[in-house]
Amino acid sequence: MSQxxxxxxxxxRDRLVRVLNHYYPDCIDTRFGGYVAQLDERDGHVYDGLTKHLVATCRAIHNFSVGIKRDGPTYCRATAEHGLHFLRHVHWDETHEGYNWILAGREPRERTRYCYGHAFAVLAAATAVDVGLPSARKELERATSVLDDRFYEPAHGLYADVADPEWEELGAYxxxxxNMHACEAMLAAYEATGEKQYxxxxAEIADALVxxxxxxxxLxxxxxxxxxxxxxxxxxxPDHQFRPWGYQPGHHVEWTKLLLHLHDHRPQDWLVETATDLFETAVETGWDDEYGGFYYTVDREDEPVSSDKYGWAVAEGIGAAARLAVHDRSYLDWYDRLWTYADRVLVNPxxxxxxxxxxxxxxxxxxTHDVAVEPGYHPISNICTAIDVFEANPGLLE
Structure with a gap:
């Protein structure tokens, strides 16, 4: 395949639609509402139609909203609206005002309040606002209010991570x-509304954390x-689903993408410099020169802790390299290399x-057929990033 x-x-765009088509129509839950995220990644069969994870719900809303924005299949609008309704009326805990983490059908299975999940609720609502879905603006305001009122710590300019279901205590972690995904969500909310507080x-998160x-x-x-x-x-x-020990090369390139996205709206030299440094660190310490792909985690001596390769990390590298190429064309080499690896190893033919x-x-x-939280969000988001870059910079196509 030509680079x-x-x-x-x-x-x-065709690649983006293929990912959406993998999930649709089996992702539509006609029994309980919302989505079925547990589709086998090899053949697409549903292996768990009951469990609803907040992150999967939000990511699917985002995905189908991106499909609307990118003139995807006609099913995208109704499917995104379907998920937004479920987020608003079922994941939401009316008594305690927050989103439940995991549901069994429509009943709470795990009510712990995670900043990570609420950040994705902001992202989902923001993307839905951007494409004009009904009630999306109210959901964006509600999700943002919970994130800011319950998790935000002004002394640090950052968000706490977890609270009990009744909001009586924040965990120490x-x-x-x-915070990275809160930054992503706030950028999406700004682009959807034009409101500077987002x-x-x-910018505050990026400055304080990165x-x-x-x-x-x-990092x-x-x-x-x-x-x-x-x-x-x-x-x-070291293999914890959300909090593994060690440095994560995938998060380094994800921050590369976000810092350059922030730079588009509020240019500062440190954003480009730090974004470049983070990408270079990721490829120097995390790229497997023998087999390709990013190691999942590395230790403080740059040795692999978990040598598994995750699709999300390569997808984020693709988005990051595309954005870096706007500032330095040589990063197209990494963009092409990452796609070559993805097509060979990670994309289901x-x-x-x-x-x-x-x-x-x-x-x-x-x-293993675990609870799913990744219904194509990373590939779809970063394919969309690449489309934006190449449409805005046609000289990079040469």
Whole structure:
């Protein structure tokens, strides 16, 4: 496949639609409402039609809203509206005013309040506002209010991570990941509404977390309640779903993309410089020169902790390299290299969806059929980023 295929906006749109088509129509839950996210990544069969994870719900709303924006299939609008209604009326806890983390059908299974999940509610609502879905603006205001009223800590300019279901106490843990996605959500909310408070908050998060906490191009994941790095957190649980121990190259390139996105709206030299440093750190310490792909995590001596390769990290690298190429064309080499690896190892040739993870050598793992939180969000978001870059900068197509 020609490298220019990876840069052609029309062909990129086709890739985006293939991911959406993998999930539709089986993702529509006609029994309980909302989405079925647990579709087998190899053949697409539903293996759990009951469990509803807040993050999966929000990401699917976002995905189908992106489909509307990109002139995708006609089903996108009704499907996005379907999910937004479920988020608003079922995930939402009217008594305590927050989103329940996991549902069984329509009943709460896990009510813990996570900043990470509420950040994705902001993202979902913002993308829905951007494409004019009914009630999206009210949901954006509600989700933002909870995020700011319950999690935001003005002394640090960042968000706490977790609270009990009744909002009586915040946990001591503070995390990079939730704040990164809060920054992403605030940028989306600013673009959807034009309201500067969202852009201001995105800039505040980036400044407090990335500008103040990078160490030689590295960004640690885990902190205590004073935002002091906790280098022991989860060191015995390196494969934790949301909080693995170690540096994550995938998050370094994800921040590259976000800092450059922020720079588009509020240019500052440090944003481009730091974005470049984070990307270079990711490829120097996290890229597997023998088999390709980013190691999931590396230790403080740049040695792999988990050598598995995750599809989301490569997808984020694609978005990051596309944005970097606007400032330095040489990053198109990484853009093409990442797509080559993705097509060879991560993209399901049958359906066009992306595998969640593979071994270091690129082999699919034994199927575990866990609760799904990734219904194509990372590929769709970063394909969309690449489309934006190449449409705005046609010279990069040459």
């Amino acid at each position: 220019h295929t990876h840069r052609d906006p029309s062909r990129l 503070r995390g990079q990941n939730a 852009l201001n908050r995105a 500008c103040e906490n990078t160490d030689n191009g590295c 640690w994941e885990h902190f205590d309640e004073t935002w002091t790095p906790d280098y022991e957190y989860n060191w015995k649980d 049958r359906n066009g969806n992306w595998y969640e993870s593979v071994s270091r050598e690129g082999e699919l793992p034994d199927q």
